[in-house]
Amino acid sequence: MAFKLTFLGTGDSAQVPVYNCYCPACELARQNASFVRKPCSVLLHLDGQQWIIDSGRMDLSELFPAPSLHGILQTHYHADHAQGLLHLRWGVNLRLPVWGPDDPVDFADLYKHPGILDFSQPWEEFETRKIQNVTITAVPLNHSRPCLGYVIEKDQFCLAYLTDTVGLPERTYQWLKQKKMNYCIVDCSMPPMPTTPRNHNDVTTALSMCEGLHIDKLLFTHIGHELDEWLMQHERDLPAHVFIAYDGMVITV
Amino acid sequence: MAFKLTFLGTGDSAQVPVYNCYCPACELARQNASFVRKPCSVLLHLDGQQWIIDSGRMDLSELFPAPSLHGILQTHYHADHAQGLLHLRWGVNLRLPVWGPDDPVDFADLYKHPGILDFSQPWEEFETRKIQNVTITAVPLNHSRPCLGYVIEKDQFCLAYLTDTVGLPERTYQWLKQKKMNYCIVDCSMPPMPTTPRNHNDVTTALSMCEGLHIDKLLFTHIGHELDEWLMQHERDLPAHVFIAYDGMVITV
Numbered sequence: 001m002a003f004k005l006t007f008l009g010t011g012d013s014a015q016v017p018v019y020n021c022y023c024p025a026c027e028l029a030r031q032n033a034s035f036v037r038k039p040c041s042v043l044l045h046l047d048g049q050q051w052i053i054d055s056g057r058m059d060l061s062e063l064f065p066a067p068s069l070h071g072i073l074q075t076h077y078h079a080d081h082a083q084g085l086l087h088l089r090w091g092v093n094l095r096l097p098v099w100g101p102d103d104p105v106d107f108a109d110l111y112k113h114p115g116i117l118d119f120s121q122p123w124e125e126f127e128t129r130k131i132q133n134v135t136i137t138a139v140p141l142n143h144s145r146p147c148l149g150y151v152i153e154k155d156q157f158c159l160a161y162l163t164d165t166v167g168l169p170e171r172t173y174q175w176l177k178q179k180k181m182n183y184c185i186v187d188c189s190m191p192p193m194p195t196t197p198r199n200h201n202d203v204t205t206a207l208s209m210c211e212g213l214h215i216d217k218l219l220f221t222h223i224g225h226e227l228d229e230w231l232m233q234h235e236r237d238l239p240a241h242v243f244i245a246y247d248g249m250v251i252t253v
Numbered sequence: 254m255a256f257k258l259t260f261l262g263t264g265d266s267a268q269v270p271v272y273n274c275y276c277p278a279c280e281l282a283r284q285n286a287s288f289v290r291k292p293c294s295v296l297l298h299l300d301g302q303q304w305i306i307d308s309g310r311m312d313l314s315e316l317f318p319a320p321s322l323h324g325i326l327q328t329h330y331h332a333d334h335a336q337g338l339l340h341l342r343w344g345v346n347l348r349l350p351v352w353g354p355d356d357p358v359d360f361a362d363l364y365k366h367p368g369i370l371d372f373s374q375p376w377e378e379f380e381t382r383k384i385q386n387v388t389i390t391a392v393p394l395n396h397s398r399p400c401l402g403y404v405i406e407k408d409q410f411c412l413a414y415l416t417d418t419v420g421l422p423e424r425t426y427q428w429l430k431q432k433k434m435n436y437c438i439v440d441c442s443m444p445p446m447p448t449t450p451r452n453h454n455d456v457t458t459a460l461s462m463c464e465g466l467h468i469d470k471l472l473f474t475h476i477g478h479e480l481d482e483w484l485m486q487h488e489r490d491l492p493a494h495v496f497i498a499y500d501g502m503v504i505t506v
Contacts, residue, residue, distance in 0.1 A: 013340075013343055014340075014343035014344075015340065015343075018343065018344060018345055019314040019319060019340075019341060019343065019344030019345070019347075019369075020319035020345055020346055020347045020369075021344070021345045021346070039340075058311035058336075059311075061272040066273035067273070078362075079339040079340075079361050079362065080339070080340070083311075083339050083340070086332040086333070086336050087266075087272075087292075087332075087336070088272060090266055090267035090272065091273045091274070092271055092272070092273055092274045093273055093274070094272075094273045108332050108361045109331075109332065116272075116273075
């Protein structure tokens with residue numbers, strides 16, 4: 001099959017390096033660009049079409065000269081996942097589908113002035129759509145705004161992209177439990193915390209939310225600088241099937 | 254005196270080139286980066302401090318590694334003038350003054366989650382503040398959101414930065430009329446239009462709003478691709494004291 005996923009960004013809202021932070025992770029990212037983490041997003045190659053999940057990168061118009069981008073799967077409308085739309089919308093002679101959750105709260109004035117963006121087809125929970133011969137299903141997540149994960153399937157291949165979230169809603173967990181996932185990419189923003197965080201997984205919650213699911217490779221994304229610093233000491237302690245995503249990382253099948 | 258102004262961006266909200274536009278101005282900008290127009294903003298060097306007017310550039314953290322940026326003069330909170338704050342706010346160990354209009358409507362969730370940004374000192378109309386030995390006055394403009402121009406004075410030098418606006422409120426016009434301006438930088442987004450536009454100057458309105466003011470050099474900024482195309486034929490027809498700003502242009506005194 002012609003499936004390819006490229007990580008356009010694997011950072012949290014602050015990105016790495018964090019402005020004015022001089023922790024070891026931020027210093028390393030300043031010294032070596034391969035440790036930089038931009039806003040969390042991926043590029044999907046789906047049978048010849050290019051779609052992105054999330055639009056937090058601010059250079060989308062340069063990354064994807066028209067007509068190379070077919071559409072956007074939006075997990076939610078927080079700034080670090082949607083800010084690239086603020087400029088991209090002012091293109092011309094084009095209509096770009098943005099399929100996201102049905103969130104009544106506008107992000108800045110995007111709904112009011114959508115420009116070339118077409119927000120008219122929000123997902124229902126567990127709705128399935130076809131892009132070429134690839135099946136996409138939107139699954140609800142736990143976040144401070146309406147937020148969807150995406151499950152991408154073709155033939156025997158299955159990949160889930162689950163961010164931003166802290167744990168999983170029970171209905172999503174039960175739905176995912178029926179799947180055999182080759183890859184599961186999840187929000188893991190923080191090192192293990194004394195208590196479960198409110199809007200994002202720490203390492204503990206990211207691992208526990210996947211217990212009982214059938215996952216070949218579990219990838220962490222949406223990584224903050226404190227987790228990067230923690231990983232410098234502890235990456236080897238993670239289970240063998242867990243990997244840390246990085247900007248530019250590619251999955252091909 | 255130690256005054257220097259650098260144009261960080263001279264484009265309108267769509268910037269130049271416009272996404273998916275193949276007009277002569279957009280094609281030229283793609284071929285030659287010196288014709289690119291990024292989000293409208295300037296850098297001010299004020300007696301050793303660096304302040305920017307507007308924060309639409311999305312690479313502020315790279316342009317101004319801390320502590321090189323002292324503060325932000327915000328004309329208003331439309332996306333193309335404020336979107337860079339969405340990321341910059343997540344810096345650490347720093348408090349960055351953002352002096353703008355008293356606009357009760359939040360831009361996305363900036364006021365709710367200001368991070369390192371300090372919005373606590375909005376301007377009153379015609380209020381004057383000192384930055385080092387430079388005097389800054391905020392003057393109201395005509396726009397669809399509360400919007401301020403800034404007049405910068407030191408000794409005999411005077412520079413006004415007036416964008417976004419269509420024409421001038423009478424009280425601002427009368428206030429400016431008393432000044433002898435070395436430079437007046439104004440919103441001029443469009444070529445001459447059959448009727449006066451609603452939120453931005455076209456060439457006709459930009460020129461007429463400055464009639465009767467004492468201006469040595471009048472600079473146009475916030476330039477859209479249609480104006481750039483018009484200028485290819487008509488720049489020579491403009492009055493001799495009118496200049497077109499470009500990204501990277503520097504004014505020193």
